[in-house]
Amino acid sequence: MKILHTADWHIGKKLHKHDLSQDFDLFINWLCKAIKEYSVEVLLVSGDVFDLANPSSESRKQFYQALVQLRELKCKIILTGGNHDSPAMLNAPSEILKALDMHVIGGMPDDISDTLIPVENRVGKTELVIAALPFLRDVDLRTAIEGETYSERVEAVQKGIQNTFKMAAEVCKVQYPNLPALAMGHLYAAGISTSDSERDIQIGNLAAFDADQFGNYFQYIALGHIHKPQQVKAQVPTFYSGSPIPLSFSEYADQKRVLIIDTDNNFNSESIPIPTFRQLLKVSGNIEQLQLKLDSLESHAVLDTLIEVILKEDNYDATKIMQFDQLVSNFDKTGFEIVKHRTDFAHQLKGASELYKESIQLEDIKPKDVFEEMIAQHQYDEETRKEILMAFDELLEEVQSAESAKPE
Incomplete structure (x- = not known):
């Protein structure tokens, strides 16, 4: 069986106000040809399907049109939510899509077994199981404790991620014994290279997860969130497919790709380059x-x-x-x-405020950059500064998640 791993589609993305919808359409056309050429039976999309939690009607239309094209290939599709996605928005049509052999896990369900998706081969025999884990938000990982220090909160987030993957592995063993399993994830693993287009996740990216903590149960871990294609040093093959199209100028030299995992070849993966549609x-x-x-x-x-x-x-x-x-x-x-x-x-030599005025365009400035500029004008000890930044990151995540509730 051949499984194709991609992630970070970011439908609706604009690069300095320039619409990238044509880029995505060309990618989907190419993807359909690749699925046919390599006889792919399962498509994994590891988070950040959309660029905004509340995507425009045009972006949603583009998403569903892509699914229609992919559905014609008789390929099982499994999509998970990322930190840019609204779990509620992604999950809304999940029952209809499931009937079409398209599985969507927008946010972490109450029962972890609901993330486990068995995959049948062409003769109807269950051949493997996918643990489709979406982006894990702070509320999924820990309970706030009054007086908890910054380092304790970071440790709690990391432990929460580790426990989630461990629980998924344990449930796989019980419900699908003797079957190989793959996991999907959307997170920031320690020791990888990022680009300018990734939004800070968890606690300001300071909660980078040690990939060794994924364990050794899964045959392959298909990651999303980092747009630069790369392998992560872990106990099992762990890869970021990267985004299929460049999303910032820091990615101008990246060779964009998808990965194809061959279950008949010890789950080895092959990197398939995506053509350059736009320089x-x-x-x-x-x-x-x-x-x-x-x-x-x-x-x-x-x-x-x-x-x-x-x-x-x-x-x-x-x-x-x-x-x-x-x-x-x-x-x-x-x-x-x-x-x-x-x-x-x-x-x-210029001060930070001068750099903002003279060298940085408004669309280049992230909310956290502005906040850091503001607190730099005050005297805080390092522990207090970390606490303030952590609180800001948690509030920012809540605001981004709440965007999905706003009307278009």
Whole structure:
């Protein structure tokens, strides 16, 4: 049996206000061809199906259209919720989708056995079981204790994740004895490489989970949340498939991929590269160098190439800034679009507030960045500062989850 692992679709994502819906459609078209070519029988999507907890009607339509395309391939589909997803929104059509052999686990159910999905082969025999574990929110992992220190709360979150995977393994052993099992997860494992487009999870990413704590029961662990494709050092094969399309300029050099697990070959996985539908470019230099580089661009992608332009000069110069603004404003080349630009003066030291005003566009600023800028203006000891940041992260997670309750 062949199982395809992907994650972090982020339907509805905009890259500096540029809609990426075409990128996702092209990916789904390619994915359908790959499923046919490799005779895939099970598709795993490990969280962050949508980019927002309350996706637009257009995003929801795109999601269901993708499911219709995939359904025609007679492939079992298992999707789990991520930290960007609303469990309630994902779970709403779950009963209808289940009848179509599409299983959705939007949030952690009360009974962990509800996350276990048996998989039959083409002759109707149950061949393996999938522990489809979604993103584990703070409320799923621990009970708040008054007076609990920062380090104790972090330890409780990590222990909660470990216990969840351990419980899933134990229930698998009881309900599906002698059957191989795979697990899905959406979390931040320690020792991996991130990109700018991942939103902080758990307690400000300080609760990075030690992958050794996954244990050794599962034959393969299919992870989501980290957009850079990579393997995690653990007791069993553990991989981030990565996002199928670049979601930030920090991912411009990543080779996007999906993974195919072969149960007949000791559950070994094969990395299948996804074609580049759209290039992301970073162009930097002084005014003259930028002009030359922009003039010499040649398009090699299906969709328009998106560009980040960085003016690099030794000394601050208002005239250079004006010339740079004109260069960006006047840029008009078929197949290319400048969506982000900033300045970098080597010999000018600036305070944090100045950097926010002059170098960072509004869409680049994360809520936590703003909060850290604010508390930096106060004198706190390290333990108090950690407590404040942890409280902020917990509130931010609650707000993001509550977005799903808002009307469109």
